[in-house]
Amino acid sequence: MKNLLKSELLTNIRNLLIESRGKLQQTVNTVMVQTYWHIGRMIVEEEQQGEQRAQYGKAQLEQIANVLTQEFGKGFDVTNLRKMRQFYQLFPIRDSVRLELSWTHYRILIRVENLKAREWYIAESIANNWSVRALERQISTLYYERLLSSSDKAPVIQEASEKTTPLQVDIKNYLRDPYILDFLNLPTTSVVESTIEQGLIDNLQQFLLELGRGFAFVSRQQRLSVEDQDFYIDLVFYNFKLKCFLLIDLKLGKLAHQDVGQMDTYVRIYDKFHKSEDDNPTIGLILCSEKSEAVAKYSVLSDSKQLFSSKYLPYLPSEEELRIELLRERYLINDAGETQ
Numbered sequence: 001m002k003n004l005l006k007s008e009l010l011t012n013i014r015n016l017l018i019e020s021r022g023k024l025q026q027t028v029n030t031v032m033v034q035t036y037w038h039i040g041r042m043i044v045e046e047e048q049q050g051e052q053r054a055q056y057g058k059a060q061l062e063q064i065a066n067v068l069t070q071e072f073g074k075g076f077d078v079t080n081l082r083k084m085r086q087f088y089q090l091f092p093i094r095d096s097v098r099l100e101l102s103w104t105h106y107r108i109l110i111r112v113e114n115l116k117a118r119e120w121y122i123a124e125s126i127a128n129n130w131s132v133r134a135l136e137r138q139i140s141t142l143y144y145e146r147l148l149s150s151s152d153k154a155p156v157i158q159e160a161s162e163k164t165t166p167l168q169v170d171i172k173n174y175l176r177d178p179y180i181l182d183f184l185n186l187p188t189t190s191v192v193e194s195t196i197e198q199g200l201i202d203n204l205q206q207f208l209l210e211l212g213r214g215f216a217f218v219s220r221q222q223r224l225s226v227e228d229q230d231f232y233i234d235l236v237f238y239n240f241k242l243k244c245f246l247l248i249d250l251k252l253g254k255l256a257h258q259d260v261g262q263m264d265t266y267v268r269i270y271d272k273f274h275k276s277e278d279d280n281p282t283i284g285l286i287l288c289s290e291k292s293e294a295v296a297k298y299s300v301l302s303d304s305k306q307l308f309s310s311k312y313l314p315y316l317p318s319e320e321e322l323r324i325e326l327l328r329e330r331y332l333i334n335d336a337g338e339t340q
Contacts, residue, residue, distance in 0.1 A: 029102040036106075037097055040088030043081065086110050090118075098122055104132045108139065117144040128213050137209070141180050171283060171305065174242060178311040179210055179287060186314040193250045197221075197234055214241035224269045233266055244280040245270060251288040255309055259286050260299045267306050281305070287312050 043061070061078050068076035090110055091097050101109075105125060112118040121144065125135050183206040184199040200207045201220055208215055218236040235248040247266050251259055263284040270282045286309040301307055 030099045032103045033097060033099055033101070033106065034094075036084045036103055037088055037091065037094060039081070040084035040086070043085045044088055083107055083110065098126060100126045102132065105135060108132065108136050112139060114144075120144050124213065130209075134209055143176075146176055146178075171242065171308075174212055174214070174239065175283075175285060175308055176210075176212065176310060178313050180313050181207075181210070182314065183207075183210075184314065191252065191314075193234075193252055196250050196252075200235065211237065211246075214239045215246065216240065218245070224266065224273070226269055226273075231266060231269065233270075239283075242280060242283075243278070245275065245282045247282060247284045249284070249286050251286055253288070254290040255286060255288045255292040255295050257295055257299055259288070260295060260301055260307065260309070263307055264300060264304075283308065285310060289314075 046060075061081050065076055065078045065081055087106055087110055101122065109118055109121060112121060121135065121139060124130065124138070128134075130138070181196070181200075183203050184196065186196065186199065197220070204217055208217065215237045216239075218238050219233075220235055222233045222236050224231040224233065233247050234250045237246040237248070238244070239246055247263070247270060249259070249263050249266070263286050267282050267284040275282055284307045286307075288309060288311060291309060291311045295301065295309075301309055
C-alpha cells in the first residue's frame with residue numbers, strides 16, 4: 001500500500017512538473033517572439049530616419065551584434081538581427097503576430113515569399129499544432145501549392161480561415177496528390193504492398209502529418225464480413241473535420257479498373273454497416289504507385305464524390321519534379337473542366 005501511494009504521489013508530481021514546464025515554455029516563447037518583434041521594429045525605425053543612416057546600416061548591425069553577443073550570448077549575430085528586422089517588416093502590425101507559434105516557427109515562415117501561402121501555413125500550424133520540423137517539411141514539400149493544384153485558390157484560403165463547415169468543404173481539399181512517403185525509406189526494388197502498409201503503421205505519426213488535418217487512425221486490415229464473403233481494408237482513418245471515415249487501399253503498379261470497383265464495394269459496405277447516422281458518407285482512397293489517366297477519366301472516379309485515387313512517391317522529389325507534377329495536374333483538371 002505504501003509503495004502504491006508513493007507511486008501515485010510520484011505520478012502526480014511528475015504530471016504537475018510536466019504541466020508547469022509546458023506553461024513556462026509557452027511563456028518563454030511568447031516573450032521571445034514579442035521581444036524580437038520589437039527589436040526588429042527598432043532597427044527598421046532607426047534605418048528609416050534618413051538616407052545617411054541607411055548607408056551605414058550594415059556596419060551598425062555588426063556593431064550591435066558584437067555588443068549583444070558579448071552581453072547576452074548566442075542568438076544576436078548579424079544574421080539573426082536581419083531576421084528580426086524582416087520579421088517586423090512582414091508583420092508590421094503587432095496584433096498580426098500569433099503568439100501560439102515560436103520564434104523558430106517564424107524563422108521558417110519568413111522564408112515563404114507568397115503572402116497567401118504564409119498566412120495559410122500560419123493557420124495550419126496553429127490548427128494542427130505543427131512542430132517546427134513538421135512546418136518545415138510541409139513547406140519544403142510545397143504542401144500549399146500541391147493543395148492548390150487540385151482546387152481553386154479561394155476555397156483553400158476560405159477553408160484555412162476556418163470559415164467553412166464539414167458539409168461545405170470540398171473533400172478534394174483534404175486529399176493530396178501526390179502523397180510523399182519519403183519517411184519510409186523504401187527500397188527501389190522488390191517492394192510489396194505489405195511492406196508499405198507495415199511502414200505506414202510503424203511511422204504512423206509521419207503518415208498522419210502527410211494525410212493532413214483532422215485525421216485519426218482507426219484500424220489496419222479491418223475485416224468486412226458480408227453474407228458468405230470477407231473483405232479486408234488495408235487502412236482505415238476517421239476525419240473529425242469532415243466527420244467521415246477514410247478507407248485506404250494500397251496498390252503497387254498502375255491503377256486498374258478492378259481496383260476502383262473493389263474500393264467502390266468497400267465504401268458501399270462501410271456506409272451500410274459501419275457508418276453512424278451522424279457521419280458523412282465514407283471516402284475511399286486508392287493509393288497507387290502509378291496512376292492511369294484512362295481509368296481516372298472513364299470510370300466512376302471521374303464523377304464520384306466518394307472515390308479518389310492518388311499517387312504516392314517513395315522519395316522527396318526535387319522542386320523541379322514537383323513543379324512538373326503540379327503543371328500536369330493543372331492540365332488534367334483544366335482538361336476535365338472543358339469536357340464537362
